[in-house]
Amino acid sequence: xxxxNQPANRSNSGEADARAPAGNTAADDVLVSAYPHRRSRRRWxxxxxxxxxxxxxxxxxxxxxxFESTDDAQVDVHLYPVSARISGYVQKVNIDxxxxxxxxxxxxxxxxxxxxxxxxxAQAALDTSEATxxxxxxxxxxxxxxxxxxxxFTSSDxxxxxxxxxxxxxxxxxxxxxxxxxQAENVKAQDDVTRYRLLLAKEEVPKQIYDHxxxxxxxxxxxxxxxxxxEAAAEQAVQEAQSRLAEAEAQYExxxxxxxxVASTRAKALSAVADVRQKEAALEQARLNLGYTRIPAPVTxxxxxxxxxxxxxxxxxxxxxxxxxxxxxxTANFKETQLKHMRVGQKxxxxxxxxxxxxxxxxxxxxxxxxxxxxxxxxxNATGNYVKIxxxxxxxxxxxxxxxxxHQLRPGMNVEAKVYLR
Numbered sequence: 001x002x003x004x005n006q007p008a009n010r011s012n013s014g015e016a017d018a019r020a021p022a023g024n025t026a027a028d029d030v031l032v033s034a035y036p037h038r039r040s041r042r043r044w045x046x047x048x049x050x051x052x053x054x055x056x057x058x059x060x061x062x063x064x065x066x067f068e069s070t071d072d073a074q075v076d077v078h079l080y081p082v083s084a085r086i087s088g089y090v091q092k093v094n095i096d097x098x099x100x101x102x103x104x105x106x107x108x109x110x111x112x113x114x115x116x117x118x119x120x121x122a123q124a125a126l127d128t129s130e131a132t133x134x135x136x137x138x139x140x141x142x143x144x145x146x147x148x149x150x151x152x153f154t155s156s157d158x159x160x161x162x163x164x165x166x167x168x169x170x171x172x173x174x175x176x177x178x179x180x181x182x183q184a185e186n187v188k189a190q191d192d193v194t195r196y197r198l199l200l201a202k203e204e205v206p207k208q209i210y211d212h213x214x215x216x217x218x219x220x221x222x223x224x225x226x227x228x229x230x231e232a233a234a235e236q237a238v239q240e241a242q243s244r245l246a247e248a249e250a251q252y253e254x255x256x257x258x259x260x261x262v263a264s265t266r267a268k269a270l271s272a273v274a275d276v277r278q279k280e281a282a283l284e285q286a287r288l289n290l291g292y293t294r295i296p297a298p299v300t301x302x303x304x305x306x307x308x309x310x311x312x313x314x315x316x317x318x319x320x321x322x323x324x325x326x327x328x329x330x331t332a333n334f335k336e337t338q339l340k341h342m343r344v345g346q347k348x349x350x351x352x353x354x355x356x357x358x359x360x361x362x363x364x365x366x367x368x369x370x371x372x373x374x375x376x377x378x379x380x381n382a383t384g385n386y387v388k389i390x391x392x393x394x395x396x397x398x399x400x401x402x403x404x405x406x407h408q409l410r411p412g413m414n415v416e417a418k419v420y421l422r
Contacts, residue, residue, distance in 0.1 A: 066420060066421055066422045067418050067419060067420045067421055068334060068338040068339075068341075068342060068418070068419050068421065069416065069417065069418040069419070070332055070333060070334050070335070070338070070416070070417055071414070071416045071417075072332070072333040072334075072392060073330055073331065073332035073333065073350075073397075073414070073415045073416065073417040074330070074331055074411075074412060074413065074414060074415065075328050075329075075330060075331075075409045075410060075411050075412060075413045075415060076328065076329055076330070076331045076411060077323060077324060077325070077327055077328045077329070077411045078324070078327065079321055079322075079323060079411070080298045080299050080301065080321065080322040080323075080324065081318045081320075081321050082107060082108075082295060082297070082298065082318070082319050082320050082321065082322060083315075083316050083317055083318045083319060084108075084110065084292075084295065084313040084314065084315060084316070084317050084319060085292040085315055085316075086110065086115070086289050086292045086293065086315055087312070087313060087314045087315055088110035088111050088114070088115075088293065088312070088313065089110065089111040089310075089311075089312050090108060090109075090110060090111075090307060090308070090309055090310060090311045090312075090313060090319075091109055091110065091111045091309065092108070092109040092309065093107070093108050093109075093306060093307060093308065093309055094106055094107055094108070094109070095107050095303050095306060095320075096303070096306070097303060097304065097305075097306055098302055098303060098304065099302070099303045100300075100301070100302055100303075101297045101300065101301065101302075101303060101322070102297065102300050103296075103297055103298065103299050103300045104296050104297060105296060105297050106294050106295065106296055107295050107296065107297055107303070107306075107319075107320065108294075108295040108307060108319050108320070109293060109294055109295070110292075110293040110294075110295070110313070111293070112290055112293040115286065115289045115290040115292075115293055116290060118286040118289065118290070119283070119286040119287055119290055121286075122279065122282045122283040122285075122286040123283055125279045125282065125283075126276065126279035126280060126282075126283050128279075129272065129275045129276045129278075129279045130276050130279075132272045132275070133269065133272035133273050133275070133276050160244075160248075161241055161242075161244040161245035161247075161248045162245055164237075164241035164244065164245075165238060165241040165242055165245060167241075168234060168237035168238040168240075168241045169238050171234040171237060172231060172234030172235050172237070172238055173234075174234070175227060175230040175231035175232075175233070175234040175235075176231050176234075178227040178230060178231070179224065179227035179228050179230075179231050181227070182223040182224040182226075182227040183224055185223065189213065189216045189217035189219075190217050193213050193214050193217045295319065297322055298322060299322055299324045299327075300324060300326065301322040301323045301324035301325055301326070301327075302322070302323045302325055302407075303320055303321070303322060303323075304320065304321045304322075304323055305320055305321050306319070306320040307319040307320055323411060325404065325407040325409070325410070326404060326407075328399070328404055328409045328410075328411065329364065329396055329397060329398045329399065330348075330350055330361065330396070330397040330398075330399075330415060330417055331394050331395070331396060331397075332394070332395045332397055332415075332417035332419075333371060333392040333393070333394055333395075334392060334393055334395050334419075335390050335391070335392055335393075336370070336390060336391050336392070336393055337390060339366065339393060339395075341421045342363065342366065342395070342419055342421065343363065343421075344363050344364065344365060344366070345362055345363060346362060346363045346419050346420060346421060347360070347361075347362055347419070347420045348360075348361045348362055348363060348397045348417060348418060348419045348420065349361075349417075349418045349420075350397065350399070350415050350416070350417055350418075351415060351416040351418070352408060352409060352413065352415050353413065353414050353415060353416070354408065354413060355408055357408065359399055359400075359403045359404070359409070360399070360400045360403055361397045361398055361399040361400055361403065362397065362398065362400070363395060363396070363397055363419055364396045364397060364398040365395075365396045366393060366394075366395050366396075367393055367394040367395070367396070369393070370391040370392060370393050371391075371392055371393070371394055372391070395417075395419070397417060397419070
């Protein structure tokens, strides 16, 4: 069968050779021989291109899966509002708008005259209280010693008065006995006088005996008078001793009230000490208020919205705001689908729209909820027309030390954040 086809092939090739010009026979042989080689080269180029594109796609996919980025990111910072702690007249402002200030530098000065007077008044009140307290503290031991001595002396006076009463009563009793004895002697003497008078009238006794009896009777009368005088004196002595006893007892009772007076004096001294402490606190408060007339910068930063001279300010009234540009961070709002592999500490790149510069940082923290959940009116999904919307979660990115040295990152600026997941 192949042999039968050979004449036909030969006849066909002969016809083709007859139609072709006689001078192109060699070129046609080259083209015929190069055609399969060209087709093979094209296949290799296509295969290589496919491989290169595949590898590039794999590398591109690997690269794109290695980070998450968002352009919904802004620069944030803690703003430090500076307010007055006292009321007063603003007499000096030491800064201008957008001026850079250091922490502790004086920004605003309030007129201090009223507060200087308050300090002087508080100092005078403290001096008075301290003098009063010193005097009372001296009186306490003196009163205590006086009370103790008075108790001892009055107790001794009572004992002496009681002894004097007993002695006076004994003396009064003895004087009364002498009166009775004198009266008895006088009765006997009067009887002798009467008897001797009768005997003398009868001339039975000599007149000398009568005279002797009469003199003895007169002596006994004088003795009665003397004894009665001694008894009256003894009774007077008893009354005087009783008076002294009553006086000593009164003094003793008064001395017994001495500890209460000492306690009262001690309480007054303690009250004076407490008053001193109160005056010291008032003086310290006055000095603090005087110090508050000079308002310092709470942090290093840039001044915005400053107050002007001439205003009368009240406590808590905001005077200006300090923006610490060295402490800025980035709040990047990533989609919730981008947080699967995001972790704290991962490196980040921040591209600032205003100057195109890229800053280095790292993820500091991820917010505890989405942005809308902390809004004034959070969304309520328990409704019939619920539509699932991809939410965004704020991620805080802090800059590496020294990255914000140029202070180009200003709060509120838009940036593009890129977090590297590997």
